[in-house]
Amino acid sequence: MKVGIVGCGQLSRMLALAGWPMGFRFSFLADPDEPVRCIEGLGSVVRLDTTMTARDVYGGLGNPDVITVERESVNVPLLRQLKVFCPVYPDPDIVWAIQNRHREKTLVAGLGIPLSPWEVFREREPVQEAITRIGGLPVVIKSTEEGYDGHNQWIIDSRETLEAFEKEREKLLQGPAAKDPHEWIVEQKIAFDxxxxxxxxxxxxxxxxxxxxxxxxxxxxxxxxxxxxxxxxxxxxxxxxxxxxxxxxxxxxxxxxxxxxxxxxxxxxxxxxxxxxxxxxxxxxxxxxxxxxxxxxxxxxxxxxxxxxxxxxxxxxxxxxxxxxxxxxxxxxxxxxxxxxxxxxxxxxxxxxxxxxxxxxxxxxxxxxxxxxxxxxxxxxxxx
Ligand SMILES: Nc1ncnc2c1ncn2[C@@H]1O[C@H](COP(=O)(O)OP(=O)(O)O)[C@@H](O)[C@H]1O
Ligand SMILES: [Mg+2]
The missing domain is CATH 3.30.470.20 (ATP-grasp fold, B domain)
Known part of the structure; x- marks a missing residue:
C-alpha cells in the first residue's frame, strides 16, 4: 500500500512509523519552505510549487493508492483535484469545513451538538453587539483560520483587553491583506471544570x-x-x-x-x-x-x-x-x-x-x- 501524506511534521512521522511494519510505503507533500526533518528516511518528499498541476503532484508522490493529510491548513482545491487519481481521505469537503472555525461550528451546531455560544464578525464590523448577543464578557475571540496552539486568540475580559484587540484588528486590516476577508469568531469564555x-x-x-x-x-x-x-x-x-x-x-x-x-x-x-x-x-x-x-x-x-x-x-x-x-x-x-x-x-x-x-x-x-x-x-x- 502506498500512502501520500500532505505535510511533513510529527504527525506524518508517526503515521509512517505506524505503517512501515505493515509493509506500507509513504511519500510526503511539503509546502515551499516547510521543514522535513521529522520524516527524514521515511519516504520521498515532493515540494509544492505554484507551477505544479495535480497530475504533477500525484506523479511526484509516486502514484499513491490513497492520499491523506496531517493538518487542516491545506490547499483544499488541490486535494479535490487529486481525487481524480486516487481516494483522498478524509474527504476534502470535511477538511474544508473544519479548517475554518465558522464553517466548523456551523457543522457541529447543525447536528444539534452543543457548543459555547458564538457569533461571527468580519472586517470592521462592530464586535460589541456580537459580545452582547452571546451574553457579555468574558469572551474569547479567535481568527476563523490559521489558529493553532492558542495562536490568533484573544481573551477579552475587560474594556482594556477589548481595546487592545481592536488596535490589533486595525493594524491587521491596514497591513498587507494576508487573507480576505478577515473574519473572527467570538465565543463565550466557558468557566469549564x-x-x-x-x-x-x-x-x-x-x-x-x-x-x-x-x-x-x-x-x-x-x-x-x-x-x-x-x-x-x-x-x-x-x-x-x-x-x-x-x-x-x-x-x-x-x-x-x-x-x-x-x-x-x-x-x-x-x-x-x-x-x-x-x-x-x-x-x-x-x-x-x-x-x-x-x-x-x-x-x-x-x-x-x-x-x-x-x-x-x-x-x-x-x-x-x-x-x-x-x-x-x-x-x-x-x-x-x-x-x-x-x-x-x-x-x-x-x-x-x-x-x-x-x-x-x-x-x-x-x-x-x-x-x-x-x-x-x-x-x-x-x-x-
Ligand atoms: N470559549 C472558550 N472558553 C474557555 N477557554 C477556551 C475557549 N476557547 C478556547 N479556550 C482555551 O484555549 C485553548 C485553545 O483553544 P482552541 O480553540 O482549542 O484552539 P487551538 O486551535 O489553538 O487548539 C483551549 O484548549 C482552551 O483551554
Ligand atoms: Mg484546540
Missing amino acids: REISVIGARSPDGNILIYTPGENSHNQGILVHSVIPAPDLSGPLHNKARDYIYRLLQETGYVGVLAVECFVAGNELLVNELAPRVHNSGHWTIDGAATSQFENHLRAITSLPLGNTAHQGGVIGMVNLLGQKHSDDSQAPDQLITQGTYLHWYNKTSRPGRKLGHLNILAENEEELSGSFKYLQEAQATIP
Whole structure:
C-alpha cells in the first residue's frame, strides 16, 4: 500500500512509523519552505510549487493508492483535484469545513451538538453587539483560520483587553491583506471544570471505533499533558462524548481518524473544536492502546478492518516535551526513559515552546501517574 501524506511534521512521522511494519510505503507533500526533518528516511518528499498541476503532484508522490493529510491548513482545491487519481481521505469537503472555525461550528451546531455560544464578525464590523448577543464578557475571540496552539486568540475580559484587540484588528486590516476577508469568531469564555477529548475512526464501510476519552491540561493554549481515562468522568458525560463523535463520523460519512475537543461544565459537554486528523491528545495510543490512532487512521483510509481501540489497564499519561531554547540540537532526552515510560522524539530543531517529542507513561493508578508527572516537570528543564 502506498500512502501520500500532505505535510511533513510529527504527525506524518508517526503515521509512517505506524505503517512501515505493515509493509506500507509513504511519500510526503511539503509546502515551499516547510521543514522535513521529522520524516527524514521515511519516504520521498515532493515540494509544492505554484507551477505544479495535480497530475504533477500525484506523479511526484509516486502514484499513491490513497492520499491523506496531517493538518487542516491545506490547499483544499488541490486535494479535490487529486481525487481524480486516487481516494483522498478524509474527504476534502470535511477538511474544508473544519479548517475554518465558522464553517466548523456551523457543522457541529447543525447536528444539534452543543457548543459555547458564538457569533461571527468580519472586517470592521462592530464586535460589541456580537459580545452582547452571546451574553457579555468574558469572551474569547479567535481568527476563523490559521489558529493553532492558542495562536490568533484573544481573551477579552475587560474594556482594556477589548481595546487592545481592536488596535490589533486595525493594524491587521491596514497591513498587507494576508487573507480576505478577515473574519473572527467570538465565543463565550466557558468557566469549564476541565477539558477532555475523544478520538474515533471510521472506515469507508461505516465501521466506527472510539478510543477512551482523556483529560487534557493546557498552558497558554498548548497541550501539556493528557490522562487516560479522563479521571472520574461520569457515565452520562462519557456517553455524550461517544455520542458526539459517533454522530460526527457517521453523519458526515467521515473516513479516517477524527478528534473532538470538549469542555466539561457541570453536566454539560460542549464541543470546543474538531481536528480532521490524528491528534496530539491521542499520542498515548501508541503505547496505551491495542491499536494506535496512527495505525487505525491508516487502516481506515485503506479499507482494512479497524483494530481494537481498548486502552491497556491502569492509567496512561502523555506528556509533551517542549523546546526550552533555540537550538539545532535535537538530541533525544533518553534519560527520561524508565521501565514505565516510552519516549517518542520527533527529530526537530528546538525552539521555545515547540513540541519536540512526547512521553507516554503507563501507571498502575492516578497517584503513581502524578508522581511521574512531577518527575517529568523537573526533567523538562533538561530538554534542549
Ligand atoms: N470559549 C472558550 N472558553 C474557555 N477557554 C477556551 C475557549 N476557547 C478556547 N479556550 C482555551 O484555549 C485553548 C485553545 O483553544 P482552541 O480553540 O482549542 O484552539 P487551538 O486551535 O489553538 O487548539 C483551549 O484548549 C482552551 O483551554
Ligand atoms: Mg484546540
